[in-house]
Amino acid sequence: MASAAEADAQNNAGPSDLDAFREEVREFLAANFPPELRGKSNILSSVEEAGEEGPAEKAWRLAMGEKGWGTPTWPKEYGGGGLTRKQARALEEEMAKVGAWNPIGGMGVMMLGPTLLEFASEEQKHEHIPPICKGEIRWCQGYSEPNAGSDLANLQTMAEDKGDHYLVNGQKTWTSGGQWADKCFCLVRTSRADKHKGISFLLIDMHAPGVEVKPIKMISGMSPFCETFFTDVQVPKENLVGEEGQGWTIGKKLLQHERTNLSGGGALAALNAQPLHKVAERYIGLDESGKLADAELRVRIADFEMRWNAFLLTARRAMEESKAQGGVSEISSILKKAGTKLGQERAELMIEIMGYRGLGWEGEGFEQKELDGTRAWLFGKATTIYGGSTEIQNNIIAKRILGMLDHQ
Amino acid sequence: MAVLNEEQEMLRDMAREWTRNEHPVGAWRKVRDAGQPFDADAWGEMGEMGWAGIIIPEEHGGTDFGWLSLGLVIEELGKSLAASPLVPSALAASAIVLGGSDEQKAEYLPRLATGELIGTLAFDEGPRHTGLKVSTSVHDGRLTGTKAFVHEASRAGLFIVLAQDGVYLVEKGKGISLSKRAMVDMRDHAEIDFNDAPAQKLAAGGDDLAQKILDRARVLTAAEMLGMCQAVFDTTLDYLKQRVQFNQVLSSFQALQHRMADLFTELEMARSAVEGGLQAIDSGFAVSEAAALAKARANDALHLISREGVQLHGGIGMTDEYDVGFFLKRARVLEAAWGSSSHLRDRYAAMKGY
Missing domain, CATH: 2.40.110.10 (Butyryl-CoA Dehydrogenase, subunit A, domain 2)
Known part of the structure; x- marks a missing residue:
């Protein structure tokens, strides 16, 4: 983010300043992080229902929100931490040391906040960013429609200019976490004259009259996505971000944040999980020479783990390059495609390793971990489809990175 | 590309300029056509530029710039298939750096650093x-x-x-x-x-000296292969942008675009693994794993890219007149060097205890 880069340039914190900052963090954690929450991260993912927030969780969220450290590099004036990258890294490390986790997250942090910082007016920034920094508001994304999936710009939800407000009518789909969200950042059509330039970026209150949400039951048995219907919903004019017709530009920029997080999120999930070969040791066992008893699967697991490590190295390199260049690195374009494919391969290998126990749906005879794995495998099919399918990613790589012409 | 320091950037740019201007693939073609297996003049120039001494300590006539630096140069040489003994000679030098006595170092390293001894x-x-x-x-x-x-x-x-x-x-x-x-x-x-x-x-290197040398051989060979991957990819992309069929350049066909996107992904993942291997040697951390990873990824990426490179060039990709066939043939030799992917996967699993 530009603000952090600027802050880095202005405040090239030397080692001694950083030590002082670390001391501040340690004191803050000692005073505010409830030890009983150690390692129990229950950060609200956008696709899970909010669990009951206990008093300790709430106190921790409020304390971090007050400091702005849940969004450490965002500017202080909007409720962020105003930290340099070095300080943010130090904060992360100090938190990890005591098993503390960031209680502020979700789509507001991952996607909307960075977009608002770039495109919103001062008034909008002051209204919408602080609640994100404090973890008070859950946002959802209103992009896809029944006839606007990969061809997103074909969206038809209409926002009609009624003087002091827009009157919104239309249907969104695959609204992640729509049933639990307070607000929605939405791509709407303000003009039918031009496919791309007729799109605007609008913030809509999910509790407003005329908003209806229906969860969609998926093959995993879960309902992480919704259909969202807008019927004569009145949206104040001041909720338009940027200019009318600028929505496609803003919306695409936001997708870049989404893709970075989607691949990164997959990577993090697997980092926390047991290595595949450990799972295999348990279900398959080792032979007398100390090798996995299924020779063919052993090799495929090794191949997977090596490619997975190459992916992690690539994600790290993309981050380092982006930092050094002060802009998104070219190879960020492959992270979503590569990370989601590997994530799915991993889930399929898990089933192969566990046999029938990897296919349990519910009830007795299965460990909870095994049942969770089944659902994760099925839910994971979404990852190569949402956020720009793998095929769309390939188009983007070919056109923007490799400079190949528009296909016919 | 890993984030480089100033010295590494200069070295890489120098190697890039030299291969592009003085030693493109055409230079190797001439050497080959003359029936020679190596390019003696080119090796002389490399010696003058100090490349043979990049991983040799200064006290023995080298520059001690490290493995990432050497890898950058090797990658550039891989792009033009430069027929030089830089990789094996640097590996020989590293064996002496790791396991030689003071006398052995003083005896051989200065001559290896200038390129006078191969x-x-x-x-x-x-x-x-x-x-x-x-x-x-x-x-x-x-x-x-x-x-x-x-x-x-x-x-x-x-x-x-x-x-x-x-x-x-x-x-x-x-x-x-x-x-x-x-x-x-x-x-x-x-x-x-x-x-x-x-x-x-070489008595000073400890029990695992041979393994350490092998690790370095894998990583450095992988760096050469990375350069070859990049060259074949770039040449193929360039060809697709020029070749017209059905009144369109081939690069406008989605079937080809998606294949190139796949190759690009494999190439970049291999780059991360190779650079990770070079950095692991410089830092001394988990070198054996990083080396197996670097070589296996370079093997698989180059195998795929060299096959697709020929296919995407069509018939002319099979002619001796086009460079892509040189890369295909060199690729298989290097894939076999210091461990095929199957050997490395087995080794990786064994290192991880399964």
Whole structure:
């Protein structure tokens, strides 16, 4: 983010300043992080229902929100931490040391906040960013429609200019976490004259009259996505971000944040999980020479783990390059495609390793971990489809990175 | 591309300029057409530019710029298929840096650093790399055994030889006979018979010296392969943008765009693994794992890209006139060097305890 880069340039914190900052963090954690929450991260993912927030969780969220450290590099004036990258890294490390986790997250942090910082007016920034920094508001994304999936710009939800407000009518789909969200950042059509330039970026209150949400039951048995219907919903004019017709530009920029997080999120999930070969040791066992008893699967697991490590190295390199260049690195374009494919391969290998126990749906005879794995495998099919399918990613790589012409 | 320091950037730019202007693939073509397996003039220039001494300490005539720096140069040379002994000679030097006595270092490193002396590794005894099991043995300072498919063998003045009880230095001379092995890459390979050849042990490197040398061989070979991946990818992309069929450039066809996007992904993942391997050697952390990873990823990426490169060029990709065939042939030789992907996957699993 530009603000952090600027802050880095202005405040090239030397080692001694950083030590002082670390001391501040340690004191803050000692005073505010409830030890009983150690390692129990229950950060609200956008696709899970909010669990009951206990008093300790709430106190921790409020304390971090007050400091702005849940969004450490965002500017202080909007409720962020105003930290340099070095300080943010130090904060992360100090938190990890005591098993503390960031209680502020979700789509507001991952996607909307960075977009608002770039495109919103001062008034909008002051209204919408602080609640994100404090973890008070859950946002959802209103992009896809029944006839606007990969061809997103074909969206038809209409926002009609009624003087002091827009009157919104239309249907969104695959609204992640729509049933639990307070607000929605939405791509709407303000003009039918031009496919791309007729799109605007609008913030809509999910509790407003005329908003209806229906969860969609998926093959995993879960309902992480919704259909969202807008019927004569009145949206104040001041909720338009940027200019009318600028929505496609803003919306695409936001997708870049989404893709970075989607691949990164997959990577993090697997980092926390047991290595595949450990799972295999348990279900398959080792032979007398100390090798996995299924020779063919052993090799495929090794191949997977090596490619997975190459992916992690690539994600790290993309981050380092982006930092050094002060802009998104070219190879960020492959992270979503590569990370989601590997994530799915991993889930399929898990089933192969566990046999029938990897296919349990519910009830007795299965460990909870095994049942969770089944659902994760099925839910994971979404990852190569949402956020720009793998095929769309390939188009983007070919056109923007490799400079190949528009296909016919 | 890893984030580089100023010195590394200069070195990379210098190598890039030199290969582009002085030593493109056409230079290798001329050498090959003349029936030579190597380019003596080019090696002289590399020596002058200090490339042979990049991983040699300053006190022994090198610059000690490190492995990432050396890898950057090797990658550029891989792009133009420069027929130089830089990789094996640097590996020979690293064996002495790791395992040589002070006398051995003083004796050999300065000459290796200038390029005046060429070294190479003689480890494998068969057509497939199978690790560290060998039958070559040493009695009373005399080494006897047969080493197969030794790279850059005919000009080497110094052999780093793996024997049953350790790694030895053998100078070219008495008790050594070479038999040329002409392979598809048209480079300088030979089988070497050592028959009571005078040998000095590299005694200071510890029990895992041979493994350390192998790790470095894997990473450096992978760096050359990375350059080849990049060159084939770039050439193929360029060709697709120029070739017109059905009144359209080929690059406008989605079936080809998606294949190129896949190749680009494999290429970039291989780059991360190779750079990670070079950085691991510089930092000394988890080198064996990083080395297996680097070579396996480079193997698989280059295998795929060299096949697709020929296919996407169509018929002319199979002609000797086009460069892409050179890369295909060199690719398979390097894929076999210091461990095929199957060998490395097995090794990786074993290192992880499964």
